[in-house]
Amino acid sequence: MASFPAVLQSEWTKIRTVSSTIWTLIAALVVTVGVSAGLCAVFNATFKDMDQAQQLTFDPTVASFAGMTLGQLAMIVFGVLVVGSEYSTGMIRTSLAAVPGRANFLLAKLTAATGLALIVGLATSFLSFFLGQAILGSHSIGIGEAGVLRAVIGAGLYMTLTALFSMGVATILRSSMLSLGILMPFFFLVSPILGAVSATRKVAQYFPDQAGSKVMQVVPGGMDSAAAPYGPWGGFGIMALWVLAVVLGGYFVLKHRDA
Numbered sequence: 001m002a003s004f005p006a007v008l009q010s011e012w013t014k015i016r017t018v019s020s021t022i023w024t025l026i027a028a029l030v031v032t033v034g035v036s037a038g039l040c041a042v043f044n045a046t047f048k049d050m051d052q053a054q055q056l057t058f059d060p061t062v063a064s065f066a067g068m069t070l071g072q073l074a075m076i077v078f079g080v081l082v083v084g085s086e087y088s089t090g091m092i093r094t095s096l097a098a099v100p101g102r103a104n105f106l107l108a109k110l111t112a113a114t115g116l117a118l119i120v121g122l123a124t125s126f127l128s129f130f131l132g133q134a135i136l137g138s139h140s141i142g143i144g145e146a147g148v149l150r151a152v153i154g155a156g157l158y159m160t161l162t163a164l165f166s167m168g169v170a171t172i173l174r175s176s177m178l179s180l181g182i183l184m185p186f187f188f189l190v191s192p193i194l195g196a197v198s199a200t201r202k203v204a205q206y207f208p209d210q211a212g213s214k215v216m217q218v219v220p221g222g223m224d225s226a227a228a229p230y231g232p233w234g235g236f237g238i239m240a241l242w243v244l245a246v247v248l249g250g251y252f253v254l255k256h257r258d259a
Contacts (some may be wrong), residue, residue, distance in 0.1 A: 007099050014086075021081050025116065028074035028159065029124045033131060035067025036119055040132040047139055049164060055212075059222030061151045064132025068155065068216070071124060072209075075117065075159050076183050079166025082113040083250075084176030093198065102254050109249065110199040114164050121159035123150050146216040147232075151254040154215030161236075165208060165243045171250025174257075201226060212239030 002010075043063050047055065086092040099105040128150045133140035143149055162218050171180040187209055194204035204210055205228050214228055214235030221227050228235060 002099050002101075002104070004104055004108060005105050006063055008112055010099075011108045012110040015082060015116060018081070018085065020085075021078055024074045024078040024081065025120045028071045028078065029120055029127070031074060032065075032067045032071030032124045032159075035070055035126045036064055036128045037067075037131050039066035040064060040135040044136050044139060057222045058139065058220055059217060059219035060133060060136050060139055061129065061148055061218040062216055062223050062225075063136065064129045065125070065155050065216050066132075067128065068159070068213075070107065071159065072162050072187065073184075074164040075121070076166045076187065077180070079113070080161040080170045080176050080179045080183065082163075083167050084174075084179055085190055087174045103251065106251055108255055110164065110167055111186035113167060114160060118156065118160045118164040121163075122153070122156035124159060125155035128155070135227065141218070145218070150232065151216045151218050154232065157236065158212045158215060158239070161212060161239055161243050162209070165239075165246055168243060168250045169248030172246065172253050174253070195226070206238060208239040208242035211235040211242075214229075 040063055043058075043066075047058070050058070086095060096102065096105065099108075103239065129143065129148075134143075141148055143152065166179065166183055169183060170176065173179045173182070191204060191207045191209050194200040195207070195210050197204075205226065211228075211230070212235055214230070215232040217225065217232060
């Protein structure tokens, strides 16, 4: 049986030699930083036009992550491709023949991909923050202010968990197209719509994206966000539980079903 370090090296080689996975991570960084910078410029130019309530609850930290939604899209695609590409090409049979220990195989794949997602996620969050604050000018906030460093690190961790959540879903469904067909509508249609409707908001606030994104906030209720019955790290913990559930589900499917 192959040792875990050898399997981990193999999974790292797979990821770095597939151009589509690398380009999705580059897209996550570039799109998030670029869109966030553009929106910060808009916030700075229109700040005086905001009503008093909006000015008082303006969260410059969240503003610097305004492009996170599009960056999240790239992280979802990355997570799905890391797992789903082997199923679509049929290489999963070869991989499992080389690494019969399915727990080792899945753990190595998730570890390699999550480590890379974490590096890109943190680089994205820090670049977005510092560039955004430079553009916001007099409306900016320093990273040393209360809660700001937590929010910046949390933004990087949020992107990382988004990728890991997508890997878990792809492992369960064993199909890139099906996984994207479920994750995209959920993150970009179902969750935002249910979160905007008062009748369903109490349920939607426990969805992984809505709970996890609270870790990026510094001003409670800022930027017209809805109040939640949990704090920043509480929301992040809820997202982590969702991720754990889908990863365990993926392992169960991998262990009990043929490739």
